[in-house]
Amino acid sequence: MADRKEEKFRKIRKNHTGLSIVFLILFAIIAHILLLLLTVAFFLHIIDSKLEGEYQTVRYMARLYESIVVNNSDEDSKASAYRLLDEEGGDYFITDRTGAILHSRGENTCKMDMGTMEFPGVSKDLIIYPDSKNGFLMPDGEGGLTLEIPDLKIWLGLAGRDFVRIMGEDWQRIFGVRNEETLEELAAEKANMDLPFWVGTEMLEGNSRLISKAVLHINSRDLLLLLVFFFSVGLVIFVITVVMIVTMISGVVRRHKLTSIFLTDDVTGSHNWMWFLIRGGILMKRFRNSGKSFAVIDLVMVNYRNFCVCHSIAEGEALLREVDRLTNENLGRKELCAHYASANFVMLLEFRSEEILNRRLEELTGILDGIDLSHRLNFHIGVDIIRPQNRRNRKNGPVDLELSYNNACAARATLAGRDDSGIAYFNESLVEEQRWRDIVQEHQQQALDNEEFQVYYQPKYDPRTERLKGAEALIRWVSPEFGFISPGKFIPIFEKNGFITHIDHYMIAHVARDQRRWLDAGFRCVPVSVNVSRAHFIESDLAEQVRDMVDAAGTPHEYIEIELTESAFFDDKAAMISTIGKLKSYGFEVSMDDFGAGYSSLNSLKDMPLDVLKLDAEFFRSENSGDERAKIVVSEAVRLAKQLNMRTVAEGVEARDQVDFLAEQGCDMIQGFIFDKPMPGNEFVMRMQSDNKKEVEDADQRTSISDPEGTGDVPEDVQSENGDPAEHNQ
Numbered sequence: 001m002a003d004r005k006e007e008k009f010r011k012i013r014k015n016h017t018g019l020s021i022v023f024l025i026l027f028a029i030i031a032h033i034l035l036l037l038l039t040v041a042f043f044l045h046i047i048d049s050k051l052e053g054e055y056q057t058v059r060y061m062a063r064l065y066e067s068i069v070v071n072n073s074d075e076d077s078k079a080s081a082y083r084l085l086d087e088e089g090g091d092y093f094i095t096d097r098t099g100a101i102l103h104s105r106g107e108n109t110c111k112m113d114m115g116t117m118e119f120p121g122v123s124k125d126l127i128i129y130p131d132s133k134n135g136f137l138m139p140d141g142e143g144g145l146t147l148e149i150p151d152l153k154i155w156l157g158l159a160g161r162d163f164v165r166i167m168g169e170d171w172q173r174i175f176g177v178r179n180e181e182t183l184e185e186l187a188a189e190k191a192n193m194d195l196p197f198w199v200g201t202e203m204l205e206g207n208s209r210l211i212s213k214a215v216l217h218i219n220s221r222d223l224l225l226l227l228v229f230f231f232s233v234g235l236v237i238f239v240i241t242v243v244m245i246v247t248m249i250s251g252v253v254r255r256h257k258l259t260s261i262f263l264t265d266d267v268t269g270s271h272n273w274m275w276f277l278i279r280g281g282i283l284m285k286r287f288r289n290s291g292k293s294f295a296v297i298d299l300v301m302v303n304y305r306n307f308c309v310c311h312s313i314a315e316g317e318a319l320l321r322e323v324d325r326l327t328n329e330n331l332g333r334k335e336l337c338a339h340y341a342s343a344n345f346v347m348l349l350e351f352r353s354e355e356i357l358n359r360r361l362e363e364l365t366g367i368l369d370g371i372d373l374s375h376r377l378n379f380h381i382g383v384d385i386i387r388p389q390n391r392r393n394r395k396n397g398p399v400d401l402e403l404s405y406n407n408a409c410a411a412r413a414t415l416a417g418r419d420d421s422g423i424a425y426f427n428e429s430l431v432e433e434q435r436w437r438d439i440v441q442e443h444q445q446q447a448l449d450n451e452e453f454q455v456y457y458q459p460k461y462d463p464r465t466e467r468l469k470g471a472e473a474l475i476r477w478v479s480p481e482f483g484f485i486s487p488g489k490f491i492p493i494f495e496k497n498g499f500i501t502h503i504d505h506y507m508i509a510h511v512a513r514d515q516r517r518w519l520d521a522g523f524r525c526v527p528v529s530v531n532v533s534r535a536h537f538i539e540s541d542l543a544e545q546v547r548d549m550v551d552a553a554g555t556p557h558e559y560i561e562i563e564l565t566e567s568a569f570f571d572d573k574a575a576m577i578s579t580i581g582k583l584k585s586y587g588f589e590v591s592m593d594d595f596g597a598g599y600s601s602l603n604s605l606k607d608m609p610l611d612v613l614k615l616d617a618e619f620f621r622s623e624n625s626g627d628e629r630a631k632i633v634v635s636e637a638v639r640l641a642k643q644l645n646m647r648t649v650a651e652g653v654e655a656r657d658q659v660d661f662l663a664e665q666g667c668d669m670i671q672g673f674i675f676d677k678p679m680p681g682n683e684f685v686m687r688m689q690s691d692n693k694k695e696v697e698d699a700d701q702r703t704s705i706s707d708p709e710g711t712g713d714v715p716e717d718v719q720s721e722n723g724d725p726a727e728h729n730q
Contacts, residue, residue, distance in 0.1 A: 020248045027244065031237040039230045046222055054214035055126060058199045061085050061092065062210045066203050078103075092212035094203075102208065109133040110198040110211055127200035129211065134196050194218075265339040267317050268324040273346065276338035280348050280401045283334060284386075291388050295357055296401065297347035298382040298408035299327070301368075302419070304343035307375060322371050330364055346405055354385070358423060365421045378419060382412025384426040410434065439482075440493045447477060448502055454478050455510045457528065457684040460649055460671045463663035468691040470526045470649075470669060472563070473511045474678045475503060500533040507531070508546060512553035512560060514681055519555070523688045524695065529561035529591055529612075537564075537575060543582030550588075557587030561612065565593045573607065580609055591649070595637070605644060613641045617652025620672070631661065638665045 068081040082103050085092065091106030101108075111132035195216040200209050263275035271279075283289060301307075301323065308316035320343065327337045327345060336348040351357035365379045384407035411426040447453060453475055460470040477485035494500040507530050518525050536542055550560050562583055564576075580590050591612030592604065605613075619634050634650075641648045650662050653672030662670060676687065 020244075020251075024241070024244055024248065028241060031241070035230070035233050035237060038233055039226065042229050043226055046218070046226065047216060050216050050218070051214070054199060054216070057088075057090075058201055058210065058212045058214065061088055061212060062201045062203050065094070065210060069204065090213055092210060095209050095211065097207050106213070109196075110213070114200070127202075127209075127211075129198035129200060131196040131198060131213070265324075268321045268339045270321075270324050270328065271336075271338040273338055273340050276336055276340075276346050276348070277401055280336055283336070283348070284401070292350055293352070293388065294386045295347075295349045295351055296384045296386065296404040296408050297345075297349060297361070298340075298405060298412045299323075299345040299347060300380045300382075300412060301343035302378040302380055302421075303376065307377075319371065319377075323368060326367055326371070327364070330367065340405075346408075348401075354425075357383070361423050365423070369421060378421045380412050380415040380418070380421065381423045382408040382410065382415075382426065383423065384408040384411065436489070437493050440490050441497060441499075443479070443481075444490075444494070444499050447479065448506060452477060452479050453503070453506060454680065455507060455514065456678040456680055458671055458678040459676045459684070459687055460526075460669040461675045463650075463659050463667055463670045466675070467695070468526055468687060470561070471528045471684065472671060473507055473528050473530045475507060476678075495533060495535065498535060501536050501539075504530075504532050504536050505545070505549065508560070509549045509553065512550045512555040515559045516553045516555045518685065518688065519559075523685070524692045525559055525688070527559055527561045527589065529563040531563045531565070531593065534565060537572070537579060540575065540578075542579050543586060546583065546588065547586045558589070561589045561591055563591045563593050563614070577607060577609075584609060584611075605640070610644075610646055612647045612649060613637070614649045614651055614671075615667075617672075620650065620652045620654070620658050634662075635665045638662075638667050642666065 064084055065081045068077050068084070082105075086105050091108065093104030093108055093110070094102045096102055099112075109132045111130045113130055115128045116126065195218065197214055197216070198211050199214045200211040202208075203210055263272060263278070264270070265272035284294070301320075304316060304319075307319065320339065323345065324337070324339060327347065331337055331347075332350060335350060338346050340346045349357065349360070351360070361381055361383070365381065368379050369377055371377055384404045386404060407426040407430070410430050411424040414424045414430070415422045454477075456474045456476050457471045458474060459468055460472065461467065462469050475487055475491070477487075477490055479485055491500070491503075494503055511528050511530050515525055515528060532542070532546075539545070546560075546562060547557075550557060583590050589611040590609075591614055592608070592610050593614045594616045595613050615634060615637060619630055638648050647668040648666075649669040649671055650658075650667050651671050653659060653662070653670045653674050655674065659670060659674055679687070
């Protein structure tokens with residue numbers, strides 16, 4: 001369970017920061033490459049627009065030359081064509097098919113490393129030659145131009161210095177321009193960056209070639225436009241990058257806050273149970289801790305609920321925060337403490353010996369007991385030890401902290417009922433108890449179906465005549481697998497898991513059938529009391545259920561007595577009174593068991609219309625039997641019951657002097673080992689037979705005393721004392 005929770009938390013907490021950083025770096029690289037490509041593309045667009053003018057000039061010169069020479073091929077016509085071309089200005093030369101120069105003008109710095117260039121809107125490629133003097137612009141061999149960077153650096157260092165200086169002055173003037181100045185006026189003063197190269201074109205069907213010097217003019221406005229484009233796109237990329245970084249950081253911060261909320265306790269503001277499982281799991285899995293001993297602690301403030309009732313929940317939570325603070329102050333660097341729930345704290349402590357651990361826990365409870373000197377604050381501690389050998393022997397991997405904490409809680413539960421502080425350790429006996437609890441719950445229904453539960457009867461006797469007056473039905477479990485099982489080993493388990501209501505039905509039905517069978521056999525039966533658990537009284541039709549089960553067996557209602565424990569009277573009193581009233585109206589007698597064991601017995605007697613009062617066996621323990629104070633309480637209880645028209649039964653009587661005392665006080669019945677232990681039904685039948693026989697003998701003896709002549713006339717007072725045996729067989 002803890003591993004699954006930890007895995008779910010890791011999925012929630014999973015930090016994608018590393019992946020985000022990688023993505024951000026990739027985005028930055030791609031964005032810069034894209035920026036560079038866009039800038040180059042924009043720059044090439046500027047160059048293309050510049051080259052188009054140079055190309056049109058060369059084509060014009062070629063067409064002019066062809067128009068003159070084709071129509072007039074004499075030398076005068078060629079000379080005339082040369083003059084017209086010279087007037088166009090610029091450096092050029094004309095070659096024949098063999099490459100010999102026919103005519104030239106200006107300085108011929110053409111480097112005859114011919115290449116071609118694709119140009120938009122032109123059907124054939126341009127012939128490009130680099131300049132031998134400033135040859136940094138040349139064909140790239142793939143239909144475009146390229147810059148020879150080393151040559152460009154040299155040119156910038158020489159001819160370009162003035163350009164940079166002038167361009168800087170222009171930009172300064174642009175940014176500091178006054179209202180009366182215009183950018184158009186400044187444009188005429190711009191410096192140029194001239195990149196020379198040579199363009200050739202075929203003439204006269206390839207018989208000659210015109211090669212003219214072209215200059216790529218780039219001025220400060222072009223560069224300014226290029227820079228504006230570069231920085232605009234760069235700014236967009238920068239903004240996107242910043243947004244991504246901010247988003248990533250805010251996501252990390254948000255996940256950190258969510259994680260903090262997820263692992264923080266609402267009451268103490270410190271760590272909670274989930275944090276303990278995760279941190280504890282990590283701690284226990286570390287190799288360097290594999291040889292160490294740890295203890296999982298369940299620390300509980302015993303009187304927390306009472307404190308909140310007397311004061312307030314807010315003050316109670318403040319008290320818990322103080323407990324959390326003091327506990328954490330007494331932890332080692334690698335030890336853990338967290339608030340589990342209500343007044344429970346869970347701790348993980350490292351220790352070397354149990355003696356040191358126990359002394360440390362005692363010191364901790366001493367510190368916590370003194371938090372509020374005006375109130376008595378006690379703490380119960382349950383401990384589960386995790387030793388290295390136990391960890392190595394685990395088949396399912398690392399230590400299950402949830403299971404270990406559950407063990408600590410089981411150990412702490414053994415301290416229930418103690419008002420002072422205490423420490424309890426989980427051991428194998430508790431494991432056996434849990435294992436036995438599981439076995440009982442696994443077999444309970446099967447045992448009920450197979451009638452493995454047997455009804456035992458413990459007789460009740462009149463302390464004066466020692467005659468059988470009644471019995472109590474008790475349950476025993478005789479299992480073919482586990483043998484004879486006493487009630488103390490399974491009844492508390494049934495009371496906790498709710499199966500006790502099935503046992504109630506089982507007992508009432510079996511006692512009713514036994515009584516019917518014994519009546520049919522002619523025995524003088526006595527009322528038998530059957531316990532009904534307090535859990536059953538939440539059912540509003542309990543009285544009807546009892547009536548129907550007894551009626552199904554055909555047993556008269558006066559032979560079944562419903563016995564309730566005193567603790568049941570502390571639940572829904574109105575429902576209890578209603579159910580008792582219904583049972584009495586159906587002819588059942590109702591008794592209170594364990595009178596004197598609780599704290600509200602007199603109040604219960606005041607409100608409940610009971611028939612029988614059973615005095616708790618604690619009054620008659622050997623160490624208390626001679627106590628004068630105990631005798632006073634018992635005698636007054638018997639007297640009070642008589643005044644309320646209730647019969648009394650004393651449980652747990654084991655000594656003759658107790659019998660004599662109770663007889664003197666007028667107690668109606670005694671149930672205890674002084675007379676009989678609980679016995680199976682067949683032995684109880686023998687007790688009834690013996691009692692019936694004794695009754696007959698006593699009757700005969702009284703008859704012989706009253707009628708020595710044998711006339712058969714028995715005085716009325718003797719008849720009324722003996723009763724008519726036939727009446728008890730109805």
